[in-house]
Amino acid sequence: MKLPIYMDNQATTPVDPRxxxxxxxxxxxxxxxxxxxxxxxxxEADTAVKKARQQVADLIGADAKEIVFTSxxxxxxxxxxxxxxxxxxxxxxxxxxxxxxxxxxxxxxxxLESEGFDVxxxxxxxxxxxxxxxxADAITDKTVLISIMAANNEIGVIQPLAEIGALCRERKxxxxxxxxxxxxxxxxxVNAMKIDLLSISGHKFYGPKGVGALYVRRxxxxxxxxxxxxxxxxxxxxxxxxxxxxxxxxxxxxxxAGQEMDSDNKRIFALRERMRLGIMEQLTHLELNGDLEQxxxxxxxxxxxxxxxxxxxxxxxxxxxxxxxACTSAxxxxxxxLRSLGVNEEMAHTSIRFGLGRFSTEEEVDFVIKTxxxxxxxxxxxxxxxxxxxxxxxxxxxxxxxx
Amino acid sequence: xxxxxxxxxxxxxxxxxxxxxxxxSNVGTGMVGAPACGDVMKLQIKxxxxxxxNDAKFKTFGCGSAIASSSLVTEWIKGKSxxxxxxxxxxxxxxxxxxxxxxxxxxxxxEDAIKQAISDYKKKQ
Amino acid sequence: MIYLDHxxxxxxxxxxxxGLIPYFRDFSGNPSSVHGAxxxxxxxxxxxxxxxxxxxxxxxxxxxxxxxxxxxxxxxxMGVASQFDFKGHIVTSSIEHPSVLQxxxxxxxxxxxxxxxxxxxxxxxxxxxxxAALTPETFLVSIMHANNETGVVQPVAEIAKIxxxxxxxxxxxxxxxxxxLPLTLAGTGADMISISAHKFGGPKGVGALVVDNxxxxPGMLLGGGQERGRRAGxxxxxxxxxxxxxxxxxxxxxxxxxxxxxxxxNQLESKLSKALSELIVFGDKVERLxxxxxxxxxxxxxxxxVMHMDMAGFAISAGSACGSGRTKASHVLVAMGYxxxxxxxxxxxxxxxxxxxxEVDLFVRAFVRTVxxxxxxxxxxxx
Numbered sequence: 001m002k003l004p005i006y007m008d009n010q011a012t013t014p015v016d017p018r019x020x021x022x023x024x025x026x027x028x029x030x031x032x033x034x035x036x037x038x039x040x041x042x043x044e045a046d047t048a049v050k051k052a053r054q055q056v057a058d059l060i061g062a063d064a065k066e067i068v069f070t071s072x073x074x075x076x077x078x079x080x081x082x083x084x085x086x087x088x089x090x091x092x093x094x095x096x097x098x099x100x101x102x103x104x105x106x107x108x109x110x111x112l113e114s115e116g117f118d119v120x121x122x123x124x125x126x127x128x129x130x131x132x133x134x135x136a137d138a139i140t141d142k143t144v145l146i147s148i149m150a151a152n153n154e155i156g157v158i159q160p161l162a163e164i165g166a167l168c169r170e171r172k173x174x175x176x177x178x179x180x181x182x183x184x185x186x187x188x189x190v191n192a193m194k195i196d197l198l199s200i201s202g203h204k205f206y207g208p209k210g211v212g213a214l215y216v217r218r219x220x221x222x223x224x225x226x227x228x229x230x231x232x233x234x235x236x237x238x239x240x241x242x243x244x245x246x247x248x249x250x251x252x253x254x255x256x257a258g259q260e261m262d263s264d265n266k267r268i269f270a271l272r273e274r275m276r277l278g279i280m281e282q283l284t285h286l287e288l289n290g291d292l293e294q295x296x297x298x299x300x301x302x303x304x305x306x307x308x309x310x311x312x313x314x315x316x317x318x319x320x321x322x323x324x325x326a327c328t329s330a331x332x333x334x335x336x337x338l339r340s341l342g343v344n345e346e347m348a349h350t351s352i353r354f355g356l357g358r359f360s361t362e363e364e365v366d367f368v369i370k371t372x373x374x375x376x377x378x379x380x381x382x383x384x385x386x387x388x389x390x391x392x393x394x395x396x397x398x399x400x401x402x403x
Numbered sequence: 404x405x406x407x408x409x410x411x412x413x414x415x416x417x418x419x420x421x422x423x424x425x426x427x428s429n430v431g432t433g434m435v436g437a438p439a440c441g442d443v444m445k446l447q448i449k450x451x452x453x454x455x456x457n458d459a460k461f462k463t464f465g466c467g468s469a470i471a472s473s474s475l476v477t478e479w480i481k482g483k484s485x486x487x488x489x490x491x492x493x494x495x496x497x498x499x500x501x502x503x504x505x506x507x508x509x510x511x512x513x514e515d516a517i518k519q520a521i522s523d524y525k526k527k528q
Numbered sequence: 529m530i531y532l533d534h535x536x537x538x539x540x541x542x543x544x545x546x547g548l549i550p551y552f553r554d555f556s557g558n559p560s561s562v563h564g565a566x567x568x569x570x571x572x573x574x575x576x577x578x579x580x581x582x583x584x585x586x587x588x589x590x591x592x593x594x595x596x597x598x599x600x601x602x603x604x605x606m607g608v609a610s611q612f613d614f615k616g617h618i619v620t621s622s623i624e625h626p627s628v629l630q631x632x633x634x635x636x637x638x639x640x641x642x643x644x645x646x647x648x649x650x651x652x653x654x655x656x657x658x659x660a661a662l663t664p665e666t667f668l669v670s671i672m673h674a675n676n677e678t679g680v681v682q683p684v685a686e687i688a689k690i691x692x693x694x695x696x697x698x699x700x701x702x703x704x705x706x707x708x709l710p711l712t713l714a715g716t717g718a719d720m721i722s723i724s725a726h727k728f729g730g731p732k733g734v735g736a737l738v739v740d741n742x743x744x745x746p747g748m749l750l751g752g753g754q755e756r757g758r759r760a761g762x763x764x765x766x767x768x769x770x771x772x773x774x775x776x777x778x779x780x781x782x783x784x785x786x787x788x789x790x791x792x793x794n795q796l797e798s799k800l801s802k803a804l805s806e807l808i809v810f811g812d813k814v815e816r817l818x819x820x821x822x823x824x825x826x827x828x829x830x831x832x833x834v835m836h837m838d839m840a841g842f843a844i845s846a847g848s849a850c851g852s853g854r855t856k857a858s859h860v861l862v863a864m865g866y867x868x869x870x871x872x873x874x875x876x877x878x879x880x881x882x883x884x885x886x887e888v889d890l891f892v893r894a895f896v897r898t899v900x901x902x903x904x905x906x907x908x909x910x911x
Binding site for chain 3: 008029031036104232240319322
């Protein structure tokens with residue numbers, strides 16, 4: 001077993017070596033610009049781009065013409081939300097999203113608010129799932145867009161896409177889903193789920209970074225305003241030279257994901273359950289964050305009471321995971337996603353996200369269980385909060401001085 | 404962010420972890436920070452008849468820098484008089500551990516913990 | 529197949545590909561992650577930022593990585609315009625890349641006034657027209673350094689001077705000139721310049737907007753706080769690392785390369801003019817990129833020429849490669865006054881660092897042969 005162990009597959013995934021092999025010739029010998037219509041270097045690149053477009057479309061049950069390549073899911077989310085809002089401004093200026101969405105969605109919505117749009121940020125239930133009744137009640141005659149993510153990046157919970165899609169179609173509202181965490185890991189069918197726009201990220205499913213896609217429905221046609229201009233690439237929705245190697249990689253990753261999704265999921269789920277049960281068996285005072293059933297196979301998010309997340313990450317430095325603690329990020333607030341579930345700040349500070357993936361092994365899982373149990377026990381010995389809890393003091397009743 | 408070697412050393416081999424009986428008259432206890440903020444430091448001093456801190460213990464809930472800051476100050480205050488211990492500034496702690504700007508609050512907490520422990524001890528006298 | 533279309537894109541250099549592959553394999557983390565895998569990626573990101581900064585002689589904090597030149601150009605214009613609340617006036621030229629011109633159209637629809645100043649028959653912007661176009665409402669001038677189709681270089685230092693005295697920001701699209709001419713941000717005098725990696729041996733899908741220190745540009749892509757809040761989205765680490773390596777390579781060989789390219793182009797133009805007396809070389813009286821030549825043989829269709837040259841084994845282009853398969857007269861040549869037959873017959877040769885003297889000779893021979901054949905075929909029609 002090789003150390004360190006990578007268990008942060010919701011942050012990014014390594015490129016599958018099979019994908020990389022397919023990509024490499026497109027950097028050097030087959031380097032043409034797909035927009036060069038006058039020579040074979042360009043045609044060859046253009047053919048590769050067409051194939052990639054089809055591969056991505058196939059993975060989500062779309063038509064190749066409905067795939068717009070972008071630099072990643074952040075850009076896709078920006079285009080989808082700003083694009084719909086600005087194009088349909090006359091019809092209505094209200095957008096509904098969730099408080100637990102990715103920053104690319106939330107920041108874009110906030111920006112639109114500053115331009116005069118109305119945004120409803122719906123709360124989620126304590127399991128992280130949207131309340132369908134609340135969603136239906138939030139719709140007004142001004143609502144033009146509902147943007148709800150497919151699977152959450154921190155807690156892995158899967159939203160009821162088909163139900164949301166049906167509601168949106170019935171109320172004639174566009175449905176966008178940030179599916180960065182879900183594509184390649186969950187079966188997605190844009191028609192069955194009545195999804196109008198869907199954001200894809202290459203590096204979340206063993207493809208390269210710097211590339212993604214936006215699915216834009218053609219029937220019934222979804223119209224939007226572009227945010228990137230010049231050259232008229234991608235049906236005018238997204239300009240800029242198409243990065244052939246990255247697109248070839250995205251396509252190859254999509255095809256592999258389609259072929260291996262079932263077997264990957266079965267294996268990854270078994271590993272995740274082995275890890276969850278292994279940790280739960282040996283430690284007390286744990287909280288699982290997010291719904292256990294409606295959840296990505298590879299995601300586990302646990303709060304280890306009385307142990308601060310960043311110090312725990314330091315203690316298990318041979319294992320790459322991430323924490324909902326403020327200290328690991330530029331912001332000073334602990335994870336807003338966990339807070340949205342009603343997890344208190346203290347417990348948010350003690351959370352660790354484990355992201356298992358295609359290349360995780362049983363040996364690694366067993367090593368992680370052993371390492372984390374030892375580290376939590378050590379840090380609890382060092383924790384004044386654990387000591388107080390052992391003495392029967394309820395730390396919630398103490399008046400702490402905030403700083 | 405990569406950690407400085409001194410932080411790593413204190414984190415991996417923390418000095419003086421533990422607790423004294425806080426009811427003892429020669430023990431002073433300082434507890435600073437808040438769980439919601441992600442840091443709680445408990446620092447205890449044991450003071451001899453000569454007014455010198457002859458032992459110190461800590462327990463900390465917090466990041467590596469918080470643990471290292473508390474571990475470091477338990478070493479520094481041992482053998483110091485109360486007045487000398489009160490002179491320790493957070494900037495010295497931050498400098499010794501080469502804390503980055505986002506971690507300066509850990510050194511502030513450690514300084515506060517010393518002050519609170521000494522004031523608790525003085526109240527008992 | 530001989531590739532003479534380096535202004536469209538260039539092959540990734542071997543040193544670049546060797547250097548970026550480890551970032552697909554061993555250092556494949558997300559640079560926002562604090563663990564070792566993330567820090568490995570972060571280190572690559574930081575080093576590349578320093579390399580790109582060094583190439584154009586700025587501080588690393590002035591480099592904002594983007595998905596390419598188009599995004600960099602878009603971001604410069606959109607960012608400044610939004611700072612001015614979409615009120616005021618932008619001056620640009622009629623020969624800019626579509627990523628500047630179309631962004632100007634959008635800004636116009638959102639309330640910004642736009643003036644497109646003309647160029648002379650050599651393709652150089654008229655400085656007097658620029659000065660005359662500036663109004664008290666003007667907040668930005670965007671004029672490219674070198675044109676992608678003709679290679680004609682604009683007097684950016686003069687333009688910068690005019691902008692500075694009018695207290696107007698100046699953005700220059702330097703996508704084509706970086707690496708082909710020695711160039712620094714201060715040297716151009718601009719407040720912002722745009723760079724694209726794939727134009728000089730780096731990978732596609734990565735570029736940068738380099739900004740002056742005093743500018744506090746708002747982001748165009750939102751959410752995630754990357755690039756100090758100026759450009760959200762997980763960084764394309766292998767691409768950015770490749771960009772950095774290409775920048776280092778170029779910085780080391782810049783002057784030498786320009787000399788070599790210029791010699792090759794002189795060879796090409798002089799041999800072609802000798803063989804084809806009717807040849808018109810666009811912008812040949814003014815400074816051009818050393819690698820670029822655009823010319824026309826009146827009466828022949830540029831697209832047809834290019835197709836025949838492709839069959840003969842040479843990749844060249846008719847006008848620019850942007851967009852998808854449109855064949856309309858180049859807006860650049862139209863702006864220079866070549867609206868009719870001459871403009872329609874234009875082709876562009878853009879040399880690269882691997883181009884060789886023998887390739888140029890082979891091209892000249894094949895091109896002249898093709899022209900003569902085509903002229904023979906169309907001769908009856910011409911009469």
